[in-house]
Amino acid sequence: xxxxxxxxxxxxxxxxxxxxxxxxxxxxxxxxxxxxxxxxxxxxxxxxxxxxxxxxxxxxxxxxxxxxxxxxxxxxxxxxxxxxxxxxxxxxxxxxxxxxxxxxxxxxxxxxxxxxxxxxxxxxxxxxxxxxxxxxxxxxxxxxxxxxxxxxxxxxxxxxxxxxxxxxxxxxxxxxxxxxxxxxxxxxxxxxxxxxxxxxxxxxxxxxxxxxxxxxxxxxxxxxxxxxxxxxxxxxxxxxxxxxxxxxxxxxxxxxxxxxxxxxxxxxxxxxxxxxxxxxxxxxxxxxxxxxxxxxxxxxxxxxxxxxxxxxxxxxxxxxxxxxxxxxxxxxxxxxxxxxxxxxxxxxxxxxxxxxxxxxxxxxxxxxxxxxxxxxxxxxxxxxxxxxxxxxxxxxxxxxxxxxxxxxxxxxxxxxxxxxxxxxxxxxxxxxxxxxxxxxxxxxxxxxxxxxxxxxxxxxxxxxxxxxxxxxxxxxxxxxxxxxxxxxxxxxxxxxxxxxxxxxxxxxxxxxxxxxxxxxxxxxxxxxxxxxxxxxxxxxxxxxxxxxxxxxxxxxxx
Amino acid sequence: xxxxxxxxxxxxxxxxxxxxxxxxxxxxxxxxxxxxxxxxxxxxxxxxxxxxxxxxxxxxxxxxxxxxxxxxxxxxxxxxxxxxxxxxxxxxxxxxxxxxxxxxxxxxxxxxxxxxxxxxxxxxxxxxxxxxxxxxxxxxxxxxxxxxxxxxxxxxxxxxx
Numbered sequence: 241x242x243x244x245x246x247x248x249x250x251x252x253x254x255x256x257x258x259x260x261x262x263x264x265x266x267x268x269x270x271x272x273x274x275x276x277x278x279x280x281x282x283x284x285x286x287x288x289x290x291x292x293x294x295x296x297x298x299x300x301x302x303x304x305x306x307x308x309x310x311x312x313x314x315x316x317x318x319x320x321x322x323x324x325x326x327x328x329x330x331x332x333x334x335x336x337x338x339x340x341x342x343x344x345x346x347x348x349x350x351x352x353x354x355x356x357x358x359x360x361x362x363x364x365x366x367x368x369x370x371x372x373x374x375x376x377x378x379x380x381x382x383x384x385x386x387x388x389x390x391x392x393x394x395x396x397x398x399x400x401x402x403x404x405x406x407x408x409x410x411x412x413x414x415x416x417x418x419x420x421x422x423x424x425x426x427x428x429x430x431x432x433x434x435x436x437x438x439x440x441x442x443x444x445x446x447x448x449x450x451x452x453x454x455x456x457x458x459x460x461x462x463x464x465x466x467x468x469x470x471x472x473x474x475x476x477x478x479x480x481x482x483x484x485x486x487x488x489x490x491x492x493x494x495x496x497x498x499x500x501x502x503x504x505x506x507x508x509x510x511x512x513x514x515x516x517x518x519x520x521x522x523x524x525x526x527x528x529x530x531x532x533x534x535x536x537x538x539x540x541x542x543x544x545x546x547x548x549x550x551x552x553x554x555x556x557x558x559x560x561x562x563x564x565x566x567x568x569x570x571x572x573x574x575x576x577x578x579x580x581x582x583x584x585x586x587x588x589x590x591x592x593x594x595x596x597x598x599x600x601x602x603x604x605x606x607x608x609x610x611x612x613x614x615x616x617x618x619x620x621x622x623x624x625x626x627x628x629x630x631x632x633x634x635x636x637x638x639x640x641x642x643x644x645x646x647x648x649x650x651x652x653x654x655x656x657x658x659x660x661x662x663x664x665x666x667x668x669x670x671x672x673x674x675x676x677x678x679x680x681x682x683x684x685x686x687x688x689x690x691x692x693x694x695x696x697x698x699x700x701x702x703x704x705x706x707x708x709x710x711x712x713x714x715x716x717x718x719x720x721x722x723x724x725x726x727x728x729x730x731x732x733x734x735x736x737x738x739x740x741x742x743x744x745x746x747x748x749x750x751x752x753x754x755x756x757x758x759x760x761x762x763x764x765x766x767x768x769x770x771x772x773x774x775x776x777x778x779x780x781x782x783x784x785x786x787x788x789x790x791x792x793x794x795x796x797x798x
Numbered sequence: 799x800x801x802x803x804x805x806x807x808x809x810x811x812x813x814x815x816x817x818x819x820x821x822x823x824x825x826x827x828x829x830x831x832x833x834x835x836x837x838x839x840x841x842x843x844x845x846x847x848x849x850x851x852x853x854x855x856x857x858x859x860x861x862x863x864x865x866x867x868x869x870x871x872x873x874x875x876x877x878x879x880x881x882x883x884x885x886x887x888x889x890x891x892x893x894x895x896x897x898x899x900x901x902x903x904x905x906x907x908x909x910x911x912x913x914x915x916x917x918x919x920x921x922x923x924x925x926x927x928x929x930x931x932x933x934x935x936x937x938x939x940x941x942x943x944x945x946x947x948x949x950x951x952x953x954x955x956x957x958x959x
Contacts, residue, residue, distance in 0.1 A: 361819050
């Protein structure tokens with residue numbers, strides 16, 4: 241029996257175990273939507289293609305499954321670009337499908353034509369333009385395989401309209417054959433031995449953990465490793481949920497807005513064990529003063545990350561779970577009482593702290609209240625800027641994949657649609673989006689998606705009427721010249737929510753904070769909570785750009 | 799330092815732009831690139847000459863190239879004993895007065911004259927980079943109108959590595 245390309249495409253998705261697609265129709269994908277019309281495959285219609293791609297991303301980050309999105313040709317496809325770049329920077333498994341004009345029309349500047357494979361080449365792990373209907377099963381299989389193995393990342397598949405309408409008798413391959421793609425999972429035995437020796441000799445070791453540990457699901461082996469060798473653990477923004485925040489060995493986040501004790505520990509360390517982290521400039525600050533005394537072990541699945549930004553003494557290419565397992569096989573219990581005592585002293589002297597002025601709500605207090613009310617059980621997404629950094633500093637994580645944030649690309653407008661996707665993937669969990677008034681307005685059209693699919697996402701806006709992080713930089717480094725960072729013309733967010741039929745709340749003083757947030761979280765259905773916070777609060781501590789990470793602004797000794 | 803990389807790629811559409819795009823995106827400089835089919839119709843070979851500041855940079859270039867799904871194998875053959883060739887077409891101003899002088903140079907370099915007109919000749923020359931530079935500089939005084947070069951291709955000699 242013959243099938244259309246669109247039917248074959250949907251069948252290929254089913255074979256990959258796809259449960260849900262986030263998408264937006266258009267001319268070039270009508271044949272696909274026609275098949276979806278009576279397919280059991282769930283489709284979530286967003287209000288913007290950017291909403292769809294970020295939702296697929298939030299779904300992937302919170303579940304560990306491959307996120308799938310679908311858009312039409314031309315503007316539909318180009319609207320995915322920011323979302324693909326976001327997923328690429330944070331190594332999120334995703335497959336994006338785009339419609340394309342018919343193959344005979346390609347290259348003629350046809351209506352709604354864009355060279356999306358050319359455009360997305362630098363922001364995808366790989367991409368395909370399908371030119372023969374017989375290739376659809378193979379390409380879909382390869383796309384999912386590439387997206388979900390090795391260092392994960394987004395793959396785009398461009399499907400011309402005549403290809404999805406052509407009819408053939410399909411053949412679905414069982415296996416992929418990619419001669420140029422063979423990820424390394426097991427660590428080199430000699431390097432493992434060298435790492436074990438270095439760990440045994442270290443007096444002041446620090447584990448520096450990134451999102452690769454989450455990607456590999458290596459949280460349990462990491463905890464075992466840290467406890468076995470008694471090494472403190474600091475994480476990147478992407479690695480926050482990889483290690484329990486309340487564990488005595490936890491140092492929280494390091495880098496530009498990291499904790500003082502994490503940055504001090506890295507600076508004093510004689511051994512840095514980096515796992516699934518990539519020495520980003522927001523982590524290292526000035527590279528030549530980063531961990532100046534430390535021997536560096538770098539464990540990563542991507543060989544290109546090793547030696548990219550800093551020199552590495554012991555490189556180990558492999559999957560975090562497997563490599564940590566290899567280390568655990570050879571490592572005996574170690575003790576570093578003096579080193580840990582020193583760190584505890586830093587923790588006592590330099591805790592995270594903020595000031596509260598009477599009459600104004602401290603945004604950090606809002607985050608702490610959310611943390612108290614959700615007790616680590618919620619999935620928290622953030623936008624980008626101050627809201628994101630306060631969330632990273634003041635939330636206490638206990639569960640893997642419970643924090644969804646755009647780390648590498650720093651995409652404003654990510655957090656809310658990502659919360660939509662996280663809620664779709666985790667229907668019984670509380671999903672809270674911590675937003676700024678600026679970021680939320682970049683994709684707040686997705687409120688309609690919450691209503692349409694009855695998704696009980698809670699949006700908490702830290703509303704200071706500014707693009708807060710840029711304003712902070714202008715205050716500190718540009719003589720308070722607040723150029724274009726005051727958001728005049730903001731809407732009444734409660735009324736915006738109500739216009740969509742969503743419950744809206746406004747909090748204007750600290751006493752309302754806990755009861756109103758509690759009510760918003762408890763009440764079934766979506767909610768928007770507009771928290772009017774202190775307008776010119778800063779995120780501290782802070783390492784000025786390209787400064788040494790042990791020289792932080794806003795540090796007060798206690 | 800200049801490095802010569804022999805890159806085996808799967809013959810998919812767009813593979814050249816993937817490789818070239820990666821270089822520009824990561825800020826590496828390509829001196830020349832030559833691409834053609836191989837003994838296996840599914841594969842193409844690219845010979846890329848790149849500038850690298852140090853070993854760390856060439857290592858990073860190689861690793862980034864390996865990340866491309868279509869790249870199967872990369873060999874840095876800079877230090878290997880290899881045969882290197884480049885072909886150039888050179889259009890030189892020539893008249894009855896100096897044509898024989900040009901012919902002499904062509905003979906010495908075992909080049910060929912492939913087109914003759916009243917005012918110019920086109921010379922075809924094959925060789926390594928030094929040889930090409932040498933003939934070009936000798937032809938310079940006659941007035942070079944146009945040069946087209948293929949970029950270097952290279953092959954490691956048998957019995958080595």
